[in-house]
Amino acid sequence: MSVAGSNERLAILMIAIGARPWSRVTSELFRDYAKRCGATFILQTEEPSDEDFPLPALPDSPGRAHKRVYALKAFLPWRLLALEGYDRVLVVDDSCCVKHDAPNVFDFIEPGAVGLTETSHAHAELSFKEIRKYLKARGEPEIPYNPEHYMNSGVMLYTRGMADAISPERILAAREMLFAAYPHQTLTYYLLNSAKVPLTILPKAFNRLPASTLPAGEWADMTDATPYLSDDDDTYIYHVTGAFKRREVLIPSLALHLLAKTDPERAQALAATMPMPTTSAPAPVERPGIGRRIARKLRSLVG
Known part of the structure; x- marks a missing residue:
């Protein structure tokens, strides 16, 4: 695999703050990928101190809870680029x-x-x-609004030359964006476009839903996407978004399936450490004991 700029420092940053048990497996996939790319893999499981990132406490409503974590998706790559000397950072x-x-x-x-x-x-x-409302209230000039340059922020690639656009000062000044329905996308679109950062549209294969050919209504209760993967699938990165309500089952089953292709022993060992799904998650109505069956399913995928 080729490496961008032989003297460049590259990093892959995965943010997994809070109860995210599936990150045990997804992080292993990206750890291996980082090695192949010549990059350092960083798994961020804790928030920086208030001193490092002094974002005031924001209420859960309106918008989504955990607004500080959404803001960290901009702050943490800035820190790697501006303070820690990395040239390119994949988040x-x-x-x-x-x-x-x-x-x-x-x-x-x-x-x-x-x-x-x-x-x-x-x-x-x-x-x-939300951006128009924000700019109008402050008398700031409009920015370009191009839906083809609007991103799903599950996969973002930053470079050092644009780091100032996502500086803590700019994030804090625009923190009202975090009350939007799509907090990180709204904040990031504003920060990048108001700073006139050049945008590169990556192939969609780097950020695609699993089972993306199915009707959206079939995603909600899906617990296993592996039957929908095929040899001619050109996807590079599957992104299990909130459209899938059973993510605590679907993500590890998919990740273990992919890991087993290159390292079945490690996949099997990781499957044994995965917690039982919580009973609060929706389950098929007429079938009791779903937790135990799901755990067996996860292990069978790599057995």
Whole structure:
């Protein structure tokens, strides 16, 4: 696998703050991928101190809970680029699973740019509405609104030349964006476009839903996406978003399946450490004992 810029320092950052048991497996996939890319893998499981990132406490409503964690998706790559000397940083959600044969994502971007993947234009319009309201209230000039440059922020590639655009000062000044329905996307779109950062659209294969060919209504209760993976599937990174309500089962089953292709023993060992799904998660109505059956299913995928 080629490496972008032989003298460059590359990092892959996965943010897994809070109760995210599936990150035990998804982090292993990206740890292996980082080695193949010549990058340092960083698993961020704790929030920085208030001194390092002095974002005031924000209420859960309106918008989503854990607003500080969404803001960290901009702050942490800035810290790696501006303070720790990395040249390019890939930031991935812990609900992403990378395939063993994925190409080097760092080769897809030029210095000074940001790499992103497109997502729903309807989501874009919701974010644009919040940005327009924010700018109008402050008498600030408008920015370009292009839904084709609106990102799903589960996979983002940053480079050192644009780090100032996501500095803590700019994040804190625009923290109202975190009350939007899509907090990180709204904040990031504003920060990048108001700073005129060049945007590179990455192939959608770097950020695609598993079972993406199925109707959206079939995703909610899905617990196993592996039957929908095929040899001719050109996806590089699967992203199990909140559209899937059984993520605590679906993500580890998918990640273990992918890990077993290259390291079945490690996959089997990790499967044994995965916690039972919580009883609060929705389960098929007429079938009791779902937790035990799911645990067996996870192990059978790598057995």
